[in-house]
Amino acid sequence: MSRVYETIPELLSMKSYPKELFYDGDLNLLKRTKISIVGSRKPTQYSRQMIQKLSSSLSKNGICVVSGGAMGIDATAHSGAGSSNTIAVLPCGIDLRYPAVNKNLLNEIQKSGLLLSQFEHGFTATPWSFVVRNELVVALGDVLVVGEADVDSGTMRSVEFALKMKKEIYVLPQRLGESSGTNQLARDSLAKVIYDIDEFVSKFSLSQNIEPIIKDDFIAFCTTNPTYDEALVKYPQRIFEAELSGEIEIRNGRILVI
Template sequence: MHIVKNEIPELLSMKSYPSRLFYDGNLELLKRTKISIVGSRKPTKYSREIIQKLSSALSKNGVCIVSGGAMGIDAVAHAGAGSSNTIAVLPCGIDIRYPAVNKNLLNDIQKNGLLLSQFEEGFCATPWSFVVRNELVVALGDVLVVGEAEIDSGTMRSVEFALKMKKEIFVLPQRLGESSGTNLLVKEQRAKVIYDIDEFVTKFSANKNLQSPKMDDFIEFCTANPTYDEALAKYPQKVFEAELSGEIEIIGGKIFVL
């Protein structure tokens, strides 16, 4: 674990610039164009699929993805970007893997990407540290993408930070009765809707020839409904994580993508 010594201009938009910021990984990622992605810990299959495609497309075209290392939309955003092109901001010490289900994901980001935290080693996450984490996630990104959020969810606190920082907010087109928070933002004209992934990526990428996103290899493998034993033999670490995160379901010894 190290302390960031140079000033990060993006963080000047925070209410108070962090007194100390700890890191482990590649600080060069801070110099890239960055987009923050946040959202529900229990997103729908649709939201997971679109955020995976969006973060993958942005990453393949030089944009770094920033998120909070949590379950759900955060994990999908990090995984879609790939561990070498993502920044995970933690609500705890960098030495702690929280949530435990994302242990392997966070380990990969530590090795190949960047972990950031305002908290000392050994500090365990608390309700207020999540709020501190959320402000930092929002500040780092050029814009904020909200994958899915209900009106009374913690994700909407991140939206409040973005509004105070005068950052553009983007959301996915959602169905009536789902993601009430993002639908309200659109209704009140406080957020723009991403109707086309390539069009959105073009706004932030210097790459003229866009590279199309590829479906995650594990999820693509599971679309063929392999047996649990087959999946476990090929992807021993991914099966348990995907089941806990709600990406797959095991029925009668076979795997189904949700």
């Protein structure tokens, strides 16, 4: 664990610049164009899939993804970007792994990406430290993408930070009755809707040649919630690779996309 001593310009938009900032990993990621992505800890399969595609496309086009290392949308954003193209801001000390379920993901980010925290070695997460973490996540990004959120969720606190910092907010198009928070933001014209991922990425990419999203037929098939036997017959080799890499999970004999 080391301290960050140089001033990070993006953090001047915070209510108060961090008194201390600790890191482990590659500080050069701070110099890249950055997009912050936040959202529900229990997102729908659709939101996971779209955030996975979005973060993957951002990463392939040289854009760093910033999130909070939590379950759900955060973990999907980090994994979609790849450990070497993402910054995880923690609500605890750099030496701790919270939540424990993301231990392997955070270890990979430590090795080739960047972990940031405003908290000393050994500090355990508390309700207020999540709020502190959220402000830092929002401040680092050029804009904020909200993958999914209910109206009264903690994610909407991040939206409040973005509004105070006068950052643009983007949301995914969602079905009625789902993600009430992002639907409200779009309805009230407080957020723009991402209807085309390539078009969104092109706004921030330095290259005019945006690398298109490559459709993965196997993952598309798995989003239909097939049985394990059906997937094994259709994609015998791919199913083992996907399970090992954590792309899918097998529950009660059926395939779920992670």
